[in-house]
Amino acid sequence: MSSVDPLVSETAARVFGDQATFSAIEQAEADGWAPAMWESVAGTGLPWVSVPAAAGGSGGTLADAVEILRIAGRHGVPLPLAETGILGGWLLAGAGLQLPSGPLTVAPNTPADTVELRDAKVWGHAHRVPWARAVDGIIVLLDGPPRPMVVLVDPADVRIEHAVNLAGEPRDTVHFDDAIPLALAPAGPGVDADALRDRGALARTATMAGALERLAELTLEYTASRRQFGRAVAEFQAVQAHLVHGAQQRELVALALAAAVDASTRGPARFEIAAAKLLADRAATEATRHAHQAHGAIGMTREYPLHHFTRRLWSWRAECGTERAWAREVGTMALTAGADRLYELITGGSDLLDSLAADGGRAHT
Amino acid sequence: MADATAVDRNALDLFERSLRGLLTTDGVDVDAALAEVGWRDFLAADPVAAVPLLFGVQGELLLGGTALDDVALDALDFDPSRLEIDGALVHPRRCVDAAMRHDRTLVVDGLVVGERTPASFVVVVGSGAVIVPATALDCAVVQGIDPSLELVRVRGTVSLADVSMADDVDGAAVAPACRRALAYELLGAVDAMLATATEYAQARHQFGQPIGAFQAVKHRLADVYVARQAASAVLAESWHSEPECTTLAAKALAARAGALAAEHCLQVLGAIGFALEHPLHRFVRRVRVLDHLYGTEAELRTQLGRLLLARGRVPRPGSA
Amino acid sequence: MRFEFTVLDDHERALQAEVRAFLGDVLPRGSFEPGLGMAGRKDPAFSQALAARGWVGMSLPRDYGGGDRPAVERFVVAEELLRWGAPVGHHWIADRQSGPLLAKVGTPEQKARFLPAICRGELSFCIGMSEPDSGSDLASVVTRAVRAEGGWVVNGTKVWTTGAHEHDWMMALVRTSDGRDRHEGLSQLLVDLRAPGVEVRPIPFLDGTSDFNEVVFQDVFVPDADVVGPEGQGWRQIGQELAFERGGPDRWLSTYLVLEQLLREQPALATDPTFGELLGAAVAQFWGLRQLSLSIARTIDRGEQPAVEAALVKEMATRFEQDLLEAVLGFVQSEPAPGSGSLAERLLATAVLTAPSFTIRGGTIEILRTIVAKGLRA
Secondary structure, three states, X not given: OOOOOHHHHHHHHHHHHHHOOHHHHHHHHHHOXXXXXXXXXXXXXXXXXXXXXXXXXXXXXXXXXXXXXXXXXXXXXXXXXXXXXXXHHHHHHHOOOOOOOOOEEEOOOOOOOOOEEEOOEEEEEEEEEEOOOOOOEEEEEEOOOOOOEEEEEOHHHOEEEOOEOOOOOEEXXXXXXXXXXXXXXEOOOOOOHHHHHHHHXXXXXXXXXHHHHHHHHHHHHHHHHOEEOOEEHHHOHHHHHHHHHHHHHHHHHHHHXXXXXXXXXXXXXXXXXHHXXXXXXXXXXXXXXXXXXXXXXXXXXXXXXXXXXXXXXXXXXXXXXXXXXXXXXXXHHHHHHOHHHHHHHHHHOHHXXXXXXXXXXXXXX | OOOOOOOOHHHHHHHHHHHHHHHOOOOOOHHXXXXXXXXXXXXXXXXXXXXXXXXXHHHHHOOOOXXXXXXXXXXXXXXXXXXXXXXXXXXXXXXXXOEEEEOOEEEEEXXXXXXXXXXXXXXXXXXXXXXXXXXXXXXXXXXXXXXXXXXXXXXXXXXXXXXXXXXXXXXXHHHHHHHHXXXXXXXXXXXXXXXXXXXXXXXXXXXXXXXXXXXXXXXXXXXXXXXXXHHHHHHHHOOOOOHHHHHHHHHHHHHHHHHHHHHHHHHHHHHHHHEOOOOHHHHHHHHHHHOOEOOOXXXXXXXXXXXXXXXXXXXXXXXO | OOOOOOOOOHHHHHHHHHHHHHHHHHOOOOOOOOOOHHHOOOOHHHHHHHHHOOOOOOOOOHHXXXXXXXXXXXXXXXXXXXXXXXXXXXXXXXXXXXXXXXXXXXXXXXXXXXXXXHHOOOOOEEEEXXXXXXXXXXXXXXXXXXXXXXXEEEEEEEEEEEOXXXXXXXXXXXXXXXXXXXXXXXXXXXXXXXOOOEEEEEEOEOOOOOOEEEEEEEEEEEEHHHEEOOOOEHHHHHHHHHHHHHOOHHHOOOOXXXXXXXXXXXXXXXXXXXXXXXXXXXXXHHHHHHHHHHHHHHHHHOOOOOHHHHHHHHHHHHHHHHHHHHHHXXXXXXXXXXXXXXXXXXXXXXXXXHHHHHHOOXXXXXXXXXXXXXXXXX
């Protein structure tokens, strides 16, 4: 099992706690960027954890990086942490490219995207690119014969159209018009569009796990202190049901995330990442309903922090694959295992699928 | 078909009381009791009053009987007894038509309510109806989860040369009318379940108070009531609006209310709700089986969806 | 509240493989009528065959014929038996709670008398807690044991006792004294179901079975030697006992086989994308719930008492069992008939009729939520 460096989690909790205050998050939404917050966070090296030092990263494991993202999610940190490190840094380092020093982003390859390379220059449009307007480098992973290519482009060389997600975080459209890349190289082994999407899903699951924790915490505090009908509203059975259901979703996703990270240390972990993201997406829907219901009207106000987390959960559940899309993926894996190996899939996950593939269906764990 | 004369409130109450009086006797012959109170005339004169009353009572008291046939024949505008035909109506299982035409043959597969041996069967085919001699079809009593309904499955393939056509009938009106009646029956069962659970919640004490004092219990019962009222509202509307869509919606909502009532009332009653010695289980079974006549909830929703898509618009309440 | 991620180690996975091989040999698919999880049939011969492999009484002390094995190992065996639909009815309660209770608070004489027989798969137990007027509020039980020469005389009625008509012993919760508060003065007594004065009356249930019983005690004598744990400590004891039984795989596997068997019998479902979605969502949910359950087993092995965690899991798991069934029914073409030639249909029919009990038995979800909410606010 992978364990996390306690120094990493302590540092993350401290700097995110200090920096991602209520007003700082509000300000970031208004301005579209939080430069001072970025500088403070960047100063700790946290965004580059899991990227090898040789490539310009901070070293550390995938588990460390996921833990940082979870804590970031718990604080509602409005920065492209995943995009800079475990996604962007991973793509660049894998392709043998050096990392720029500032924030990065990665185009998430939405169905509407049309980005392509022509004579080593970039054309087309990429949508929903996180913080494209504020970063030092925009990374695109392109299919290209003979293999996927990692392309790093300077934001100054493209046209950026502002757009946001439900949480007011930038998700810009990037227009490439004969842009000359800063760097261009074949992607590392095992790096393709599916692998990128899986890693993105893992990153989102992590931040969602953190947000689910904060949601449960806020709900517990609020319902314990809010009094109506002569008692704390937490004493009403109906309100207790909301508390319990929020806690259940939090625990389910926390363990699912841990399982996905653990499986990722042994290989691509397709099944575990898909299942974890799917559970996180469902949890986002359920837990946000319960949290809002338990909070009553105050939970819908701007001035109360709940929305910082529920809006992020609503956005993240639809990024890097929706609940239904992942359910179809896991369903396909289940059909591959078949009725006779269905429970083996539940207990063995990717290990089972790998051995089925290796033995042409004759293996069993 | 409805006559211009509506039956007034007092007459209705009187009718209901006589009906309940007759029908709550042990071992009652439901059809005979209905005949005694002049049910068929009432149905012909004022279906808007007759159907909710009878089918509500039928659902509440878990009766058998063949009143559904009367509703179908009334909608069909066909009286087989006038032609000296002793016929039982073959109703569709789920959303599958009870009869399908293939060239010169008719494939029949449906359900008859109330175990009996009629001389012939009346089957709706498209917008018409045919009369099939009973000897041409196989009958098997349905051994499902609610034997008290005395359902019989009727199946067979007959040549069109061996059946007679009923002229001048309105086959398309049968399914909506029967769905509506079944929806009222479902709600009657829901009302009975709700009454049982509510009474239990008041009488059953745990932790020093009636369990109905707990919010969790209150909310379950409230949820059932809300579902029931929603179905009831659409049912009431179905007499005034475009019947095809509204009756699909009404039976689907009534079936949903039935399933919800079974679930919540079983949860409120706890273990005793499962014991045969308590009446709740009979309602649980009844609503499941009623769900299967003329389309399950899921099938009705699909059919309604298709209909709305084909028409390209949603009918407005009150519009014909 | 703590759930920590854990995986099976090599030794535990080897055990898992052994159990799978055993079931494949002794109970190949198609050779027996599977049950729905813990509602599996009573089959003493099978229980004894399992016991011969050391898989009954795994957590009980080796000195008394048990395995002294960790809860996680018991988990591994339990989940394989349940998902296979194996006939575990004879030993399930004894193995899951009565045996461990005796191991924990029983006298050496009681342990010597009962544990070896439990571990051999010979003795079966049922639970006597609920009464006609005491369901969720167990502290209100009125079955009373009055002091007599050498023991106690018991009068009262227990209800909903699964299997009382075919099991050997009942672990009964009775009032032996009156304390300051009503949680004091309750005791657990071992009652021999064949003792004079014990009358067992089956209660027919809507699923066609009569496994649930009313048990009437009329001046039943229970010797001092059959009082389990200190007199008056029954309430605390059952709290621990219930914690064991709530967090396990028996709470989320009741409808598993319905899904697996449907997939087996109707391969054409593979081409239906909405079925694929349901299958994927269900598999992910099983995977997630299993993780929580396994974590509880690990926690028990650390010597902790994860009562709140177990209640949280049971509440979620039993609702999932019901929701899964409803989702699966959407893909079934006709009303499942209990006597059908298709196993999937038979399992579905049984599931439909018994599903409402999942959220009631062993603690209603309403009670469980109260327990969890209290734990969250602690």
